[in-house]
Amino acid sequence: MKTxxxxxxxxxxxxxxxxxxWNAVKAVFGDVARPRLVHLAEIDAQLAAARATEFGFEKATxxxxxxxxxxxxxxxxxxxxxQFHPEMAIAALEAGKHVWCEKPMAPAYADAERMLAAARAxxxxxxxxxxxIQNPVMRHIRTLLDEGAIGAVNHIRxxxxxxxxxxxxxxxxxxxxxxxxxxxxxxFAVHPLSLLWYLFGHVEAVIADMTKPYxxxxxxxxxxxxxxxxxxxxxxxxLSGGISAVLMANRAAWGRKGRITLQIFGSKGSILYDQERxxxxxxxxxxGRATEQGFRKVLAAPAHRPYDxxxxxxxxxxxxxxxxxxxCHELIRAISGEPASIVTFEDGLRIEKSVHAMAESxxxxxxxxxx
Numbered sequence: 001m002k003t004x005x006x007x008x009x010x011x012x013x014x015x016x017x018x019x020x021x022w023n024a025v026k027a028v029f030g031d032v033a034r035p036r037l038v039h040l041a042e043i044d045a046q047l048a049a050a051r052a053t054e055f056g057f058e059k060a061t062x063x064x065x066x067x068x069x070x071x072x073x074x075x076x077x078x079x080x081x082x083q084f085h086p087e088m089a090i091a092a093l094e095a096g097k098h099v100w101c102e103k104p105m106a107p108a109y110a111d112a113e114r115m116l117a118a119a120r121a122x123x124x125x126x127x128x129x130x131x132x133i134q135n136p137v138m139r140h141i142r143t144l145l146d147e148g149a150i151g152a153v154n155h156i157r158x159x160x161x162x163x164x165x166x167x168x169x170x171x172x173x174x175x176x177x178x179x180x181x182x183x184x185x186x187x188f189a190v191h192p193l194s195l196l197w198y199l200f201g202h203v204e205a206v207i208a209d210m211t212k213p214y215x216x217x218x219x220x221x222x223x224x225x226x227x228x229x230x231x232x233x234x235x236x237x238x239l240s241g242g243i244s245a246v247l248m249a250n251r252a253a254w255g256r257k258g259r260i261t262l263q264i265f266g267s268k269g270s271i272l273y274d275q276e277r278x279x280x281x282x283x284x285x286x287x288g289r290a291t292e293q294g295f296r297k298v299l300a301a302p303a304h305r306p307y308d309x310x311x312x313x314x315x316x317x318x319x320x321x322x323x324x325x326x327x328c329h330e331l332i333r334a335i336s337g338e339p340a341s342i343v344t345f346e347d348g349l350r351i352e353k354s355v356h357a358m359a360e361s362x363x364x365x366x367x368x369x370x371x
Contacts, residue, residue, distance in 0.1 A: 002033065002074075002336075003033045003034065003035065003036050004033070004035045004036065004074045004075050004098075004332065004335065005035075005036050005038040005039075005070075005072045005073045005074045005075070006022050006035045006036065006037050006038055006039075006057075006073065006074070006075055006076075006077065007038060007039045007040070007041070007067045007068065007070065007073035007075070007076045007077065007092075007097070008022075008037075008039075008040045008041070008055070008057065008076075008077045008079065009041045009064045009067060009076065009077065009078050009079065009080055009088055010041075010042070010077075010078065010079035010080040011040065011042050011047070011048075011051040011055070011079075012079065014079040014102050014129065015051075015077070015079040016055070017079075017320075017321055017324045018077040018079055018100070018129075018324065018328075019037070019055035019056070019057075020321050020324065020325070021321070021324040021325045021327065021328035022035045022037060022077070022328060023037070023055070023056060024325050025325055025328045025329050025332065028309050028310060028325050028329070029306070029309055029329050032329065032332045032333075032336075035332075036058075036072075037055065037056050037057040037058065038057065038058055038059060038070060038072045038073050039057060039058070039059045039060075039061065039066075039067045039070045039072070039073050040052040040055065040057040040059070040060050040061070040067070041060075041061050041062070041063065041064040041066070041067040042060070042062065043062065044062050045060070045061070045062040048060035048061055048062055064088060065091065068088075068091050068092050068095050068097065069095065073097060074097060074098060074335075075097060075098040075099070075100060075125075075331075075335065076088075076089075076092040076097045076098070076099055076100070077100045077101075078092070078099060078100070078101040078102060079102050079129075081174055081180065082104060082106065082107055082180050082181055082186070082187070083106075083107055083179050083180060085101055085102070085104075085105060085106050085111075085115070086105075086106045086108075086111035086112070086114060086115055088101075089101045089105075089115050089118070089126070090114060090115055090118040093115075093118040093119055093121075093122040093124055093126060094118060094121075094122065096122065096124065097124065098124045098125045098126070098331075098335050099119070099124065099125070099126045099127070100127050100129065100328075100331055101115075101126070101127070101128055101129065102128070102129040103128050103129050103130055103190050103191070103194075103343075103348070104128075104181065104186040104187070104190050104348075104351075104352060104355070105128065105345070105348050105349065105352050106352070107179060107180060107181040107182075107186065109352060109353065109356045112348070112349055112352045113349065115345055115349075116345045116346065116348075116349045119344075119345040119346075125331065125334045125335045125342075125344075126344060126345040127327075127330075127331050127334065127342040127343060127344060127345075128342075128343045128344070128345065128348040129324075129327065130190075130191065130194040130327075130343040130348075131320070131323040131324050131326070131327045132191055132194065132195060132260065132275065132323065133194055133195060133198040133341070133343070134323045134324075134326040134327045134330065134341070135278055135318070135323055136300055136304035136305060136306060136307040136318070136326075137273065137278065137279065137280070137281050137298075137300050137304060138195065138198065138199075138273070139304070139305075139341075140281075140298075140304045141199065141262075141264075141271055141273065141281060142198065142199050144271065144283070145199060145200075145264070145271075148268075149268075149269065149283070149285065150264065150265075150266030150267075150268050150269035150270060150271060150283075150284075150285065151266040151267030151268030151269065152266055152267045152268075153200070153243055153264055153265070153266045154243065154244070154265060154266060154267065155243070155244050155245070155265045156196070156200070156239070156243065156244070156245040156246070156262070156263065156264050156265070157245070157246045157261075157262075157263040158192040158195065158196065158245065158246070158247050158248075158260070158261065158262050158263075159192070159247075159248045159249070159250075159259065159260070159261045160188050160189065160191055160192050160248075160249045160250075160259065160260045161248075161249070161250045161251075161253035161256035161259045162188075162250075162251055162253065162256055162257060162258060162259065163251075163252065163253050163254045163255060163256050163257065164251065165231050165251040165252045166213075166251075166252040166253060166254040168213075168214045168217070169217075169218055170217060171217060171218055171219065171220050172216075172217035172218065172219055172224075172225045172227070175187060175251075176217060176225075176227045176228060176229060177228050177229070178228035178229055180229065181229065182210070182229050182230060182233075182355065182358075182359050183210070183229030183230040183231050183233075183251070184210070184230055184231050184232055184233045184249040184250060184251050185208075185210065185230070185233050185249065185355050185358055185359060186352075186355045187251065188233075188249040188250075188251060189233060189235070189247060189249040189355060189358070190351055190352075190355060191260060192247055192249070192260055192262070193247070193351045193354055193355070194343060194351060195260070195262060196237070196239060196245065196247075197343075197347060197350070197351060199264075200239050200240060200241075200243060201239060201240035201241075202239075202240060202347075202350045202351075202354070202370070203237055203238070203239060203350075203354040203357075203370055204238050204239060204240060204369070204370055205237070205238040205367055205368065205369045205370060206235055206236065206237050206238070206354065206357050206358050206361050206367070206368055206370070207235070207236045207361050207366065207367045207368070208233060208234065208235040208236075208358035208359070208361045208362045209233065209234050209235075209362060210230035210232065210233045210359070210362050211230055211231075211232045211233070212227055212229075212230050212231060212232075213231050213232060213252040214227060214231070214252070215227060231250065231251040231252045232248075232249065232250040232251070232252060232253075233247075233248070233249050233250075233358070233362075234246075234247075234248050235247040235248070235358050235361075256276075257276060258275055258276055258320070259274060259275060259276050260273075260274070260275035261273065261274045261275070262274075268285060268286050268287070269283065269284045269285040269286050269287075270283075270284045270295075271283055271284075272284075272295065278317075278318070278319075278320075279299060279300040279315075279317040279318060280297055280298060280299050280300065281297075281298055282295040282296065282297050282298070283295065283296055283298060284296075299314050299315045300314065300315075300317065300318065301313075301314030301315070302314065306326060306329075310322055327342070330342050353370055354370060357370050
């Protein structure tokens with residue numbers, strides 16, 4: 001397998017996560033060539049040089065276009081704020097590079113469409129950073145659903161909550177700008193939407209409500225600025241096959257740290273999952289004697305592959321960054337032409353379409369069908 005030359009644009013939280021994945025994927029899986037960390041781009045040269053040293057990249061630049069033009073770069077990780085995704089991803093694809101872009105695709109649907117068009121024209125792999133679908137527990141939940149372990153699914157409830165915007169006096173920053181998107185819907189709800197897509201297929205219709213817990217926030221140098229998007233959203237959803245679902249997202253939920261709860265109700269049982277306890281799920285099956293029926297907790301174990309690539313014993317647990325390593329491995333498989341579980345720009349655009357339909361529903365106060 002060809003050694004991939006990697007370029008990384010952006011070195012914040014997700015940039016470091018990508019760097020860790022590129023560094024670890026060979027050691028964890030063994031069946032791929034070790035990537036070559038070629039070029040790193042940041043907002044200024046000094047920061048870029050420091051991060052390149054920390055992350056193990058050969059070159060650093062303050063000009064992301066120079067990174068994309070580098071002939072040694074085969075694949076570009078785009079981990080910048082949302083509004084920069086389209087220009088960077090399209091430029092990389094037009095330069096013949098594969099792209100691994102963090103979610104969401106873009107604040108504007110037209111820009112997301114342009115990203116998909118560029119991916120199609122390039123013939124390169126274009127993947128989005130939806131690492132929660134890579135959890136071995138989530139993979140097993142899909143297997144249980146495929147096997148009919150809880151019968152015909154009839155209702156789903158999914159919630160995503162964090163409290164990083166719960167403090168009303170937290171300073172205004174880019175995530176509250178209208179240019180970054182709708183807020184909780186595309187910053188947050190795309191993750192539970194990726195789980196719904198992975199387990200059940202795409203959304204067919206929605207009706208949504210959004211709210212601003214706080215109308216303005218303080219600026220670091222004095223004064224206040226109006227919050228330009230919505231930090232909480234509630235959505236009624238109809239999925240393929242007529243399955244009903246409820247989706248709720250809140251970036252201002254005190255006490256919630258990384259919560260994505262998924263409740264799946266079927267004709268013969270239920271499945272419960274919580275991302276804050278990502279190494280376990282609960283299964284209820286309505287069979288056997290009523291006196292022994294009840295939810296049973298299942299811990300992640302080597303039998304839930306690829307957990308076994310990380311840890312040889314059950315109950316020890318994977319972490320968020322481990323899911324990114326799994327996603328990186330799937331991306332490399334896709335680039336090599338092998339079957340892979342990734343969210344392509346094709347599927348990602350449908351997730352984006354669902355988000356924009358939710359926003360349209362909020363403004364029009366009605367159900368929106370998604371074609």
